[in-house]
Amino acid sequence: MWRNQAMSENLKNVLLKPIFKGNPISVLVLGICSSLAVTVQLKGALVMALSVTIVTGLSSFVVSLMRKSIPNRVRIIVQLVVVAMMVILVDQVLKAYAYSVSKSLSVYIGLIITNCIVMGRIEAFALGNKPGLSLLDGLANGFGYGLILVVVAIVREILGSGSIFGFQIIPQAVYNAGYMNNGLMILPPFALILLGCIIWIQRSIQKDLQEE
Amino acid sequence: MNTNSNVYTIIYTSVLVIVVAAILAFAATFLKPAQEANVKVETMSKILAAAGVAQDNLSNDEIIALFYNEVAATLTVSAKGYDAEEVVDKDGKPQIFPVSYLKVQSSLIAKGQQDEGKFPVYCFNNGLKVVPIYGAGLWGPIWGYIAFAEDNATVSGAIFDHKGETPGLGAKIAEKPFYSQFAGKSILDEAGEFVSISVVKGGANGSKNGVDAVSGGTITSKAVDTSLRAWLGAYRNYFLACTPMPLNENVEEPSNE
Numbered sequence A: 001m002w003r004n005q006a007m008s009e010n011l012k013n014v015l016l017k018p019i020f021k022g023n024p025i026s027v028l029v030l031g032i033c034s035s036l037a038v039t040v041q042l043k044g045a046l047v048m049a050l051s052v053t054i055v056t057g058l059s060s061f062v063v064s065l066m067r068k069s070i071p072n073r074v075r076i077i078v079q080l081v082v083v084a085m086m087v088i089l090v091d092q093v094l095k096a097y098a099y100s101v102s103k104s105l106s107v108y109i110g111l112i113i114t115n116c117i118v119m120g121r122i123e124a125f126a127l128g129n130k131p132g133l134s135l136l137d138g139l140a141n142g143f144g145y146g147l148i149l150v151v152v153a154i155v156r157e158i159l160g161s162g163s164i165f166g167f168q169i170i171p172q173a174v175y176n177a178g179y180m181n182n183g184l185m186i187l188p189p190f191a192l193i194l195l196g197c198i199i200w201i202q203r204s205i206q207k208d209l210q211e212e
Numbered sequence B: 001m002n003t004n005s006n007v008y009t010i011i012y013t014s015v016l017v018i019v020v021a022a023i024l025a026f027a028a029t030f031l032k033p034a035q036e037a038n039v040k041v042e043t044m045s046k047i048l049a050a051a052g053v054a055q056d057n058l059s060n061d062e063i064i065a066l067f068y069n070e071v072a073a074t075l076t077v078s079a080k081g082y083d084a085e086e087v088v089d090k091d092g093k094p095q096i097f098p099v100s101y102l103k104v105q106s107s108l109i110a111k112g113q114q115d116e117g118k119f120p121v122y123c124f125n126n127g128l129k130v131v132p133i134y135g136a137g138l139w140g141p142i143w144g145y146i147a148f149a150e151d152n153a154t155v156s157g158a159i160f161d162h163k164g165e166t167p168g169l170g171a172k173i174a175e176k177p178f179y180s181q182f183a184g185k186s187i188l189d190e191a192g193e194f195v196s197i198s199v200v201k202g203g204a205n206g207s208k209n210g211v212d213a214v215s216g217g218t219i220t221s222k223a224v225d226t227s228l229r230a231w232l233g234a235y236r237n238y239f240l241a242c243t244p245m246p247l248n249e250n251v252e253e254p255s256n257e
Helices: A002-016 A032-037 A042-066 A072-097 A099-105 A107-114 A116-124 A131-161 A172-176 A188-205 B006-050 B060-070 B099-110 B170-174 B176-182 B218-242
Strands: B071-077 B085-087 B119-124 B129-136 B141-148 B155-162 B198-200 B210-212
Touching: A002 A131, A032 A107, A032 A131, A032 A188, A042 A072, A042 A099, A042 A107, A042 A116, A042 A131, A072 A099, A072 A107, A072 A116, A072 B006, A099 A107, A099 B006, A107 A116, A116 A131, A131 A188, B006 B060, B006 B141, B006 B155, B060 B071, B099 B129, B099 B141, B099 B218, B119 B218, B129 B218, B141 B218, B155 B170, B155 B176, B170 B176, B170 B218, B176 B210, B198 B218
Parallel strands: B198 B210
Antiparallel strands: B071 B085, B071 B119, B119 B129, B129 B141, B141 B155
């Protein structure tokens, strides 16, 4: 009975920790480059979030399946081969079925392979846990990453372009009254400032993250 | 089993790589038709954009329909200018040449063999002619489409694209402030001689044969300039030959010897 309870406690932890308490971007500060580059518009950010979630989930799952047979000395290389395969598959599928998005994300899809979240979760979790749990852990971390991306992208798209998903939401009358889109919003530095604000807010809520 | 032995490691990694390669090869083959269709639609979309045909929020099928509605024929012509011939694809529609084809033709120009080239010309129903250009940018290839009005000398529109020029600098050739400068420019000077269109650093000052270069994108701008000169030079005789009124006395009539 207690075992079951521990299991569900563990499962809850795996699923919920990466969303807020152990968020890969705002707490672990992994995967920053791509979160700066692809958050100008919500559409790109969503596709990127989805791609990273799929790659982390499936890579963790596959590596976890193989974890007992992987020769320890070439562990990292084997993981990279698996991750690279997933990334290429995602890239090819996007090129075939979401060409314009794939063009706007350009190199960043290929660069998912260098996203520390993917390798980080494989090393820290998938190598020591069962495939099902590893899959969930990968998906949850991808989701936590995506959540920050989406928040940053919403702010940047509204203030930078006055739109959401490309639809104008700030009415023309406001522009006529002298309002202007903020050009700084569409440049990467502002994404970094926004990320800093998010980390600041999180640390002020979650006191145990604050350093002495 | 000892998973740390050399033999095990070598066999394990070899099998893994072969399996992964097989999966990727299968995926690439399976997805190729859809990817090629996307590339073709993108080329169509660029050609239409150069000719000033609006195509906001159109689906792939709508762009294809619009393209065949607007484009009367695709010709290929060498630098000799009088050997234009119509080319159709396997469905009898005007042929679309991908960027990879432009690369091959571009290497012919570079080798001085433009007389053997088959340079595409997309002829629109409304009399516009769209021709491609191609060249080497700073980091990778750049290419574009230039639309000419019925006098075969005045540019009615242009559009450029690139593989991977520096974002914010050279990559600006693909943005409106750069390519919209080309409308109304001419490839002939006051005396009617071919001069191409120059991409001028420091500002073209409203010259009818020049546009402003991209600040901070000197090498990319120069690449656009060089590609324009090379490709428009290759089309020069064709444009002279098919212009109704000779622009100057030096037009050589093609001889059939």
